[in-house]
Amino acid sequence: MKIIVDSSECCGSGECIKICPEKALSLVDGVAVLDESRCDFDGICIPACPNSAISFDEGDVGGCGF
Numbered sequence: 861m862k863i864i865v866d867s868s869e870c871c872g873s874g875e876c877i878k879i880c881p882e883k884a885l886s887l888v889d890g891v892a893v894l895d896e897s898r899c900d901f902d903g904i905c906i907p908a909c910p911n912s913a914i915s916f917d918e919g920d921v922g923g924c925g926f
């Protein structure tokens with residue numbers, strides 16, 4: 861499980877940056893970029909995004925057949 865930022869959905873509001881306790885997010889060319897080495901995957905930034913551009917990447921879960 862990890863956090864992904866959909867750069868095509870990011871509006872550059874910076875709301876995720878303000879709320880992230882780990883300072884794992886920053887704006888690069890107006891788009892939020894995640895530093896995975898700082899992120900602790902608590903998911904606090906997900907509801908903070910006004911454009912729903914941040915989500916858990918569930919691609920790693922696998923194996924449950926859905």
Ligand code: SF4
Pocket residue numbers: 863879880881882883884885894898899900901902903904905906
């Ligand atoms: S999941 Fe938590 S630590 Fe990671 S970027 Fe979002 S708010 Fe920051």
